[in-house]
Amino acid sequence: MPGHDHAVPHAGMGVLILSEPDRRAQFERLAMPLLDDAVNLAVWLTGNRVDAEDIVQESMLRAFKYLDRFSGEHFRPWLLQIVRNTAMTWLARNRSGRVVYMADAEAAEAVAPADTARAESPEQEMLRQDLTEQINRAVADLPVEFREVIILREMQDLSYKEIAAVIDVPIGTVMSRLARARKILMSVLPRYAS
Amino acid sequence: MSEGNSIGCAARDAYIDGELSALESAAFDLHVEGCAACQQALERSLALRSDMRGKLQRHEAGVALRQSILSALPATPKPALHPMRSGQRQWLSLAAAASLAAILASSTTFYALRNSPQEVWDQAVLDSHLRATLSGHVFDVASSDRHTVKPWFNGRTSVAPVVVDLSASGYPLIGGRLDILERTPLPVLVYRAGPHVISMVVRPGTGTAAPALMRKDGFALLNWRAHGFEFSAVSDADSGEILAFQKAFAAGIAQLP
Incomplete structure (x- = not known):
């Protein structure tokens, strides 16, 4: 009996019974184009590509299994909700949910990248990278409940209503978390301070 | 809301996030004209927003993950019973494009007759x-x-x-x-x-x-x-x-x- 997987939301009341080939075709049409979105969200939530890929793999198979439960119009929030819930379960099991900015992680692994030959002085490069790095770091440093609303709003371009559905809170909570998240970002990034 | 007075500073975030109706949006635009605090805050918020949208690192799925998911799915699709020949399909999409063009053209003409x-x-x-x-x-x-x-x-x-x-x-x-x-x-x-x-x-x-x-x-x-x-x-x-x-x-x- 399907019905006890809490990561998978009921998107509507209708239940669709799909034959196996139909189900697969449906899945390839609806879910596979959203793979990048799923990976992006999972990496931002876990801060770790290896675990993010496991989470996405698990989420996609869940979405396939419970495809019947989706009967609504908006597939993307439904799929992202599964990814988010799976990632949250993973975070609760594994860590605090603090994210390491990927550039740092990659830099720590790579020994002195060989592109120092480019005609750019270290100062120039710092200036250029400054803003991008600062912003990525600031978002990565947000507590996960603020980070997720920022990613869903600014990177996945979801509406308040869709975000509310993905993280399962009232719309008012989405609005106050977004406001709080932006306030934190503006306080740590001096260029946006008043 | 007919005077737009009920829309004030509190609507700023909703405005930035495109959550206001066209009417509310217009009312907020009016409010901003006379509100220096909103003008400043709006400028900073829009800058932060467009920087985030342009600069946050976007992570993508690798080929290996894509393959691994597809191969983990149980069923493989059966080919369609009567696949359309490509010529037929091309003709259909041409027809669709033509009717779309006709609809757009006639709506534009109609529009032109009665609008500024x-x-x-x-x-x-x-x-x-x-x-x-x-x-x-x-x-x-x-x-x-x-x-x-x-x-x-x-x-x-x-x-x-x-x-x-x-x-x-x-x-x-x-x-x-x-x-x-x-x-x-x-x-x-x-x-x-x-x-x-x-x-x-x-x-x-x-x-x-x-x-x-x-x-x-x-x-x-x-x-x-x-x-x-x-x-x-x-x-x-x-x-x-x-x-x-x-x-x-x-x-x-x-x-x-």
Whole structure:
């Protein structure tokens, strides 16, 4: 009996019974184009590509299994909700949910990248990278409940209503978390301070 | 809400996030004109927002993950019983395109009979954007290099548009196309704003006019005049986004040599 997987939301009341080939075709049409979105969200939530890929793999198979439960119009929030819930379960099991900015992680692994030959002085490069790095770091440093609303709003371009559905809170909570998240970002990034 | 008085500073975030109705949005625009605090806050919020949209690292799925998911799925699809021959399919899509063109053409004509020149123009700009996005033919020349896009229009239209790349502001130039609006071939520059496409029609104009925003059928449309051109930008992005784009564009022009 399907019905006890809490990561998978009921998107509507209708239940669709799909034959196996139909189900697969449906899945390839609806879910596979959203793979990048799923990976992006999972990496931002876990801060770790290896675990993010496991989470996405698990989420996609869940979405396939419970495809019947989706009967609504908006597939993307439904799929992202599964990814988010799976990632949250993973975070609760594994860590605090603090994210390491990927550039740092990659830099720590790579020994002195060989592109120092480019005609750019270290100062120039710092200036250029400054803003991008600062912003990525600031978002990565947000507590996960603020980070997720920022990613869903600014990177996945979801509406308040869709975000509310993905993280399962009232719309008012989405609005106050977004406001709080932006306030934190503006306080740590001096260029946006008043 | 008829006076717009109930919309104040508290609506700022909803405005930025495109969560206000067209009416509320207009009321908020009025409020902002007389509220210095909102003007400042809006500027900072829009800057943060467009920087986040342009600069946050986007992680993508690798080929291995894609393969691994597909191979973990239980069933493989059966081929369709009577696959259409490709010629047949091509004919069908041509027919679909033709009927779409007919619908668009007749609605434009009908529109022209009973609306102001500005409304007719706005509709033509929106139609151009819809034609391009529905057919998937968003640009004739695909390039993020303004030195490729600008000369491409040479000899194809009498308008030599100013072209700036706005990647640094989060709106990369992705190409250009030629479209016929009100019987004149005009350059259309195409930019990307996160997941959205922005089409910007450029035609000769005089004087300067501040950006005027309108929303129509879920699309945001912005008209302004500067540097001897009249610009019309349209997108399904929200109002805040297209206003931020205009700002980045104006700043980009100012920096041209």
